[in-house]
Amino acid sequence: MRRLVAGLLVMLLAGCGEAPPEGQAGFAGLGADAEGFRQAGPEVTLRFPGDHGAHPDYRLEWWYLTANLEDAEGEPLGIQWTLFRRAGRPPSSLGEPGPWAADQLWMAHLAVSRGASHRVAERFARGTAAPRAPEARQAGVTVRPFRSWLDDWTLASRSEAPGADALDHLAVSASAGRGDDAFGLRLALDAQGPLVRHGEAGFSRKAEGGQGSMYVSQPFYRVAGEVVLDGERVPVTGRAWLDREWSSQLLGPGQAGWDWLALHLDDGHKLMAFRLRGDDGDVLSGSWIAPDGAVISLGPEDLRLTPLATREVAGHELPLRWRLALPERGLDLEVAARHPERWMPTAVPYWEGAVTVRDRATGEPRGVGYLELTGY
């Protein structure tokens, strides 16, 4: 069975010489044309809590949680919990979907890391945009109450006080492996600040051609709970960052991938910055987020993001040390991966890991965060 499945998947992935393979546009096909889907744009108005849910009329979407944690002895740990949604075709083109319709594909990633240890798991599910009770879905997202899941991996609201945002108090849990190999997490997240809209009121421009995504974050979580790693239960506390992003055409055709940073600075500021690497030059963008949630969008003129050193990880040459400067704010930071071995050997492979932030001049610690590198 394994062999058949492996063979089948290899054939599927390799195209196996039948239907000509679609042109590979951008990382994971994210630059592909998006006919029939809604497009993200500055004119789209965000409405919550509705927009915390799934947007099946957009091609791609994710609920992306990373957390910088430490155990009772202060040893750092990192976790990632992500739910991806990808629409095979727009809901408007659906005929009569059968019970096993697969017009929406779901994928979830789980990673728990400490020191040299980096454990990763992924899950998949089929779904449909057609109406169906939540109990009849292997994966999905509901708004009232907020609940996102694939199998038994869930990210859901713990309590919803009137007037509070649905994402203010969340519980996340997931586990994988068995026995000594088991790893997972069970964490409570409590937001200490408001929801943050990036870019132009939530539209984050990714390419000159107008491609981009709707991009909202909740970067102010305090975290407490328990992580399981190598079969051992570790009580942890720390900070987490949730990204919500949906789009039908994330990248321009010539863009190969991105380098993305989300930093918790010790002074209470949050900093998001990304660089999209393209054939015709890079797109640089970011957000400077005050402790009260006020956002200042950063453009190429405000932001310097320079790789300082690369290193080979899992056969890929990756920039794991960066200089991040906001000259106007007198900020000159050096951001470095805590550990290089954070490659995600998933069906869509990438690098995702915790970073430390230091002042470039003095070397003083200034914060922690997460770095994501794709398309290498």
Add this chain to the structure above:
Amino acid sequence: MLEFQGVHKAYATPQGPLRVLAGVDLTLAPGESLALMGESGSGKSTLLHLAAGLDLPDEGEVRLAGASLASLGEPHRARLRRETLGLVFQQFHLVPSLNVIDNLRLQARLAGRESPGWTTHLIERLGLAGRERHYPERLSGGQQQRLAIGRALAPRPALLLADEPTGNLDETTAEGVLALMLELVHEAGSGLLVVTHSPAVAAPLDRRLRLSHGHLAEPPP
């Protein structure tokens, strides 16, 4: 051409070793013909086998075309046999699966010395013209021995060794075969060593020697 020096040869028998040759000296010049006579069991055939390199002496030396046979390896001796000697046996030893012409050419082709003109000439002279495609079993005894002689002479060997070549033939046939052999040996320019017990066969040759009790001697005239 052929030289024996102090050659001894004995065979193990149940009754103890049987001395066949006890110090034989013999020289045969190129083109010379010699009859080797003696009683049955006197060792004539042994001497012939030693001359052909089919067997080796216990003592002494046999030289053929200047080479000491004992010092050569089997492949060399075989080559010398192929290229220098022609052999004619009492039992003919034709190849039953080859026809007349292929039998005739066999040794010449093995030696890589086939000459079509000479072959055609031989066929004519042997009286086998018109029977080239016949197989040996359809030939009479005389014809078979003529074919065997032709096969031995086809590569124009330097020396023809014949072991009782007419022993299996009736008297009239034997005379004809013998005369033909001598003529052809002459035409080919070969030397000749004939082992025979028949004075009639020995008579026309240049020299005659008699083997008895392991020694060679001139025959009584």
Add this chain to the structure above:
Amino acid sequence: MTGLGVALATLLSHYRRHPAQLVLLLLGLWVAGALWSGVQAINASARDSYARAEALFSSGLDTLERRDSAPLTRDDFIALRRAGLPVSPWLEGEIEAAGGERLTLIGLDPLTLPGDGPLGPGGARLGAWLSPPWQTRVAPETLAALGLDRETAPGAEPRLADGRRLPPLALAPSLPPATLVTDLAAAARLLGRGERLDRLVAPAGELAAAPEGYALTRAEARLSPGELTASFHLSLTAMALLALIVGLFIVQAALGLALEQRLGLLRTLRALGVPGRHLVGLLALELCLLGLAGALAGILGGVWLARALLPDVAASLASLYGTEIGTRLRLPWHYWLGGLGVMLGGLFLAGGGVLWRAARLPVLALGQAQAWRGRFHRQLTRQALAGAGAATLGLALWAWLAGRAPGEGLIAAFALVAALLLAGALWLPPLLATALAGLGRLARPWPLGHWALADLQLQLPRLALAMMALLIALSANLGVGSMVGGFRLTFLDWLDRRLVADLYLAPPPARLEALDAWLADRPEVAQRLPTASGDTTLQAVDGAASGRPVELFGITPGERLTATWPLLANRDGRAPAWTALAAGDAFVNEQLAIAEGITPGSRLTLAGPDGPVRLAVTAVYPDYGNPRSQVLLATPVLHRRFDARPGGLGVALRPDADTAGLTAALAERFGGEVTVRDQRQVKRLAVDVFERTFAITRALNALTLGVAALALLASLLAQGRERRRRLAPLWALGVPRGRLAGVQLAQLGGAALVTGLLALPLGVAVTACLVGEINVAAFGWRLPLHVFPGALAVTLATALGVALLAAALPAVSLWRTPPRALLAEEDSP
């Protein structure tokens, strides 16, 4: 042409003059090769099918079913997934192609199947699998059933018998034959399953225990088809090896003859100056050329033979083990190379002796073409000694096997049979020679008889090999034939006693209760005999740990059943054993008893749903045809203590019951839902399975005997001319030709009779090995040793018939030879 070329041409010219020898050689190689490589082709092809079937079904997937026997649905799948269990939905059903062929359609979900993650850079292509119009994966050999070929298949959407179309095809050579694989959604549509599922599967061992309300079948509980059928293929291989050996006997006989007749030529060539080493090299080259030609012909013949036999093999495998193999050959490259290697290896084994003798040929013994026949006596002594060695080896193997638990040492048992056959074959020529010498002394007063015996002694060196081949073939034939015949008797008797119900009903689980209730009210029903089945693991026998997967089977020990049901061993008699079964004790089948050393009185520990279940064994029963170990319980006990699935329902009728009426009423009440088979039908089906299973054995057996007959005929034909030459003087002395021909027939007939007589005890010994050791090891059941006098007579008659047939042709040719020609032949050298 070089000197070597001339020498080779001269050597080969022999075959131009004696084409029969060449034909014989090639024929021997061809026949031996065809049988061997044919069986190998069948095995290779079947193995390929197994590998693909295992890749699809068996390696490492546990399956879940609902305990309440309700069908699985999507709700089960989603509930289990959301409880964190790694299950995957699976649909499997039959569809009918437009041409009427039935194909298995499998629907699967690549997203949850264990394996590597499917989403990735090629996600768009995964879309082609997951979304309409979907895709159908199919192995190339299945295309014919869909009326397509390799060129037209990709992308085609063939129509099914019901008019619907399959999703576009894509070729997948790694799939098993007659199997289509498509996405779950497409399969659900084609099979009309809606939200229903046929199975939930999980990676082996991933589930620690069955979830509440579900029954778990571990992957290892299901034997893979490869394991199941290994013994079957081993038996085929052994028979093919036998055929190869017999064929090589022919080859060696022909080669020996060809060399013997060329001894003079070899010596002449050496006298003419071709070195001895060259000659041996040339003979080896000749052997290679002949070998290549013969082996290629043999392999091609084998492929043809395999094509002819494969459907039979496929049918017997399907009925015996329930494994599907393709009926079209699929041969890997190593098959061809391996076949060539074995053939050439065998040829050199057969020809090695000939080369060895040629190499040691004394150049001076010119004209003594009979030289090696003088050595025949020494050879006889050596053969007798070697035969004693083989017999000793056989004894040692027998002693070793006797000291072990039955069923262990399949290879050793085959080796024992080989040693027996070899010892018999090696002893045959010395035996014949001794017999001839003795008879010769006795026959002194009768000149012609005396001459015939002396002459036969002279012929013996050449006849010996053919006679040895005949002996081996006869013994194997008798051995296998008696085994099959004995099995048939035992099996039929067993079937009679075991099939106690008059009707066998197979209702869907959901309808079982209704059916049972309905039957309870029918006046013609004497007794209802519900069965049940399940799977579990045997944890321990008398406290010794085991871990063997076993099948659980529940029967109803009613009056009808207990009276006849066959038992092999029981502790206190039949009746108490049945009482104990009804009270909760267990019976085990012979396979399990042999494998685990279980006897009545043993105590078993089985894995139950709520912890270990301990059972006492009160009887062992024969269970022919079942590849698995089985524990038998009373049906209510099985339901109470294990996760049992309700099985079929046997119905015993009152003596004067109207069977047809009941069947009709059943059909009316339950429609097509309940499959009804009457006892006769079941029996016919079982016997049919049996016959087909052994059809292939019989075919191979007959072919081997044919090869041996050919060997004998070939040897006689090859020396026909020489025989006539030897007979000529007798004719000249005044013996009429008719008597000469008769003498010849008598000579061979006598030799064959001795061979046949020797084959009798040898064949019985082979049967004993087969039923006592090989069957036990291969199938797990022991059979009583049956010796059929008829079969013995047939063996003798076959020996005589083969020999007389082989002697007849030369005799006829002698009869027709003009007397003068006999003497003419005598004249020529």
